[in-house]
Amino acid sequence: MNLELRKIEFVQEFLKIQNEEIISRLEKMLRKETETSLEDSFERMSIEDLNKRIDQSESDFENNRYKSSSELLAKYK
Template structure:
């Protein structure tokens, strides 16, 4: 059985479910898989992008455009 046929069969069985707890568990699994899939798509930045980000960060620091760690922590307490 190919993947498309398996997915169709799964959806048909899912639609027959009457147990809300089972639906919730399957939703949780789907979200978990979706998040894991998104993490695998991660593309690292190029050396040029990294250097530009470093330059901007250094410029922001020189021009006092930053928050200290204590300011950040206070925001979330």
């Protein structure tokens, strides 16, 4: 069974639930799993890498290699 079909079947079963306590527990479980998944998707940056990135950013700013917030906003309007 593929993932899309499993999700559809899950939602159909979820919609049949009449017990608020069960829905609350499922909501908590979903939040916890989502948070864990997001945390796992980020890689921690070493202090050395962070300092390199800061140095590069400062160099870019000093050499006028940046865009102002108004320029960025104008790009997406």
